[in-house]
Amino acid sequence: MATTRRATTQWHGSLMEGAGQVSLESSGLGTFDVTWVSRAEEPGGRTSPEELIAAAHSACFSMALSHALAQAGNPPERLATTAEVTFQPGEGITGIHITVRGTVPGLSSEDFKQAAEGAKANCPVSKALAGTTITLDAALG
Numbered sequence: 001m002a003t004t005r006r007a008t009t010q011w012h013g014s015l016m017e018g019a020g021q022v023s024l025e026s027s028g029l030g031t032f033d034v035t036w037v038s039r040a041e042e043p044g045g046r047t048s049p050e051e052l053i054a055a056a057h058s059a060c061f062s063m064a065l066s067h068a069l070a071q072a073g074n075p076p077e078r079l080a081t082t083a084e085v086t087f088q089p090g091e092g093i094t095g096i097h098i099t100v101r102g103t104v105p106g107l108s109s110e111d112f113k114q115a116a117e118g119a120k121a122n123c124p125v126s127k128a129l130a131g132t133t134i135t136l137d138a139a140l141g
Helices: 036-040 049-071 109-122 124-128
Strands: 007-012 019-024 030-035 078-088 092-103 134-140
Touching: 030 036, 049 078, 049 092, 049 109, 049 124, 092 109, 109 124, 109 134
Parallel strands: 092 134
Antiparallel strands: 007 019, 019 030, 078 092
16 A cells, blocks of 8 residues: 655745745654755754755665565664765755664675665665665674
8 A cells, every 4th residue: 555645845935045844744743944054054953855855765775674684584683874965056966875884693794785785776765866876885883
């Protein structure tokens, strides 16, 4: 069964001087302030589209990797995944770098890296972002 999730943004004013709030509608978990400055310069307690993409990508990647490892008979004890989305004003999103560290008993470092590459290529968020260069640093420990 397909699922649909929804977020809504209310924006007021121009790009450079304006501000908005993005609400996580499906979960009801919160409303977060966004501005051009928080996107292109410093967060200052606000989020950005790129941070939201990074959150989605790190969660999706972790779920995909966890599933692949478990399916192969090596469920992870722990995965710590960070996604860094780089935004260049005037150009857009120029890349995503995923770093994952895992504790997976009985799995070699090479097998972990191979599983991580598979998760990078096949998690739904990676597929949705296929037009962007995605790099990976995967290691046990």
